[in-house]
Amino acid sequence: MTAQLIDGTALAKKIRVELAGRAAALVARGHRPGLAVVLVGDDPASQVYVRNKVKACADAGVHSVLEKYPEALTENDLLARIDALNRNPVVHGILVQMPLPPHIDPRRVVEAISTQKDVDGYSVLSAGELFAGLPGFRPCTPLGCMKLIETTGVSLVGRHAVVIGRSSTVGKPMALLLLQANATVTICHSMTPDLTQHTRQADVVVTAVGRRNTLTATMVKPGAVVVDVGMNRTDAGQLCGDVDFPGVREVAGWITPVPGGVGPMTISMLLANTIESAERCAR
Numbered sequence: 648m649t650a651q652l653i654d655g656t657a658l659a660k661k662i663r664v665e666l667a668g669r670a671a672a673l674v675a676r677g678h679r680p681g682l683a684v685v686l687v688g689d690d691p692a693s694q695v696y697v698r699n700k701v702k703a704c705a706d707a708g709v710h711s712v713l714e715k716y717p718e719a720l721t722e723n724d725l726l727a728r729i730d731a732l733n734r735n736p737v738v739h740g741i742l743v744q745m746p747l748p749p750h751i752d753p754r755r756v757v758e759a760i761s762t763q764k765d766v767d768g769y770s771v772l773s774a775g776e777l778f779a780g781l782p783g784f785r786p787c788t789p790l791g792c793m794k795l796i797e798t799t800g801v802s803l804v805g806r807h808a809v810v811i812g813r814s815s816t817v818g819k820p821m822a823l824l825l826l827q828a829n830a831t832v833t834i835c836h837s838m839t840p841d842l843t844q845h846t847r848q849a850d851v852v853v854t855a856v857g858r859r860n861t862l863t864a865t866m867v868k869p870g871a872v873v874v875d876v877g878m879n880r881t882d883a884g885q886l887c888g889d890v891d892f893p894g895v896r897e898v899a900g901w902i903t904p905v906p907g908g909v910g911p912m913t914i915s916m917l918l919a920n921t922i923e924s925a926e927r928c929a930r
């Protein structure tokens with residue numbers, strides 16, 4: 648069996664067209680959605696991520712405010728900026744690009760963002776809303792994975808889903824979203840003694856580890872849906888995921904590629920959360 652490809656690039660594009668329509672409807676009512684992106688320091692990778700986010704905003708008709716600060720910015724000054732953005736009515740979402748310089752505590756900064764504007768969904772309050780099944784902003788990468796799974800048409804109800812990885816930004820929220828969709832969920836991590844024993848039984852596997860070849864063909868149940876969040880490099884320097892793609896695609900029913908799978912969905916979900924925040928304000 649050769650798995651069907653879950654095309655994240657195509658889905659992200661389609662979603663961004665829909666989002667541009669929602670943004671235009673808000674603009675027509677005098678409520679232009681706005682995202683503030685805060686970058687501290689000059690980490691080259693962060694600069695690329697921030698540029699991509701600002702460009703995606705422009706393409707979707709979302710106003711963006713890019714606030715760039717030198718590495719030496721103090722934690723108190725950053726907290727004061729967040730406070731000002733929390734009060735700014737044209738800003739509906741606030742994203743602080745990680746990593747922050749070592750003298751700034753990222754947890755204090757994330758917790759300073761108003762829950763109504765926490766479009767990354769990283770704060771303890773947003774995590775609590777997800778845990779309790781209350782409305783709120785869900786972290787963008789797991790939310791994007793759910794949309795990708797949705798496109799397969801495979802129902803999650805009563806299915807066994809295995810998440811490999813338990814970070815607060817990807818693995819844990821992913822498991823909670825799958826649970827909310829009525830899957831039976833197993834979470835695996837670096838202390839799990841026999842990954843294969845779990846993954847072989849899974850109808851859906853989501854890998855969020857950061858180590859290539861974590862999931863190989865013999866570990867996958869025939870026909871399973873495989874979603875690869877990982878971002879790694881091959882020895883030749885090419886981008887790859889956690890999944891042995893050539894091997895696993897011969898066993899799985901559905902599979903996301905890397906690149907072109909989960910990656911493009913993350914920014915789309917950031918836009919979706921920002922527009923939703925603006926829609927709530929406009930009600």
Ligand code: NAP
Pocket residue numbers: 788811812813814815816817818835836837838839842855856857858861876877878879909910913
């Ligand atoms: P992380 O915080 O480093 O978490 C990695 C998780 O993998 C941990 O829970 C760890 O377990 C687990 N793990 C490590 N080795 C393992 C093993 N041998 N077997 C099973 N589990 C193992 O990373 P993250 O932030 O969640 O990100 C994971 C990957 O996704 C990275 O490659 C990252 O670059 C990528 N990512 C991609 C996107 C995107 O938009 N495409 C977004 C976010 C992240 P312990 O908890 O026991 O240490």
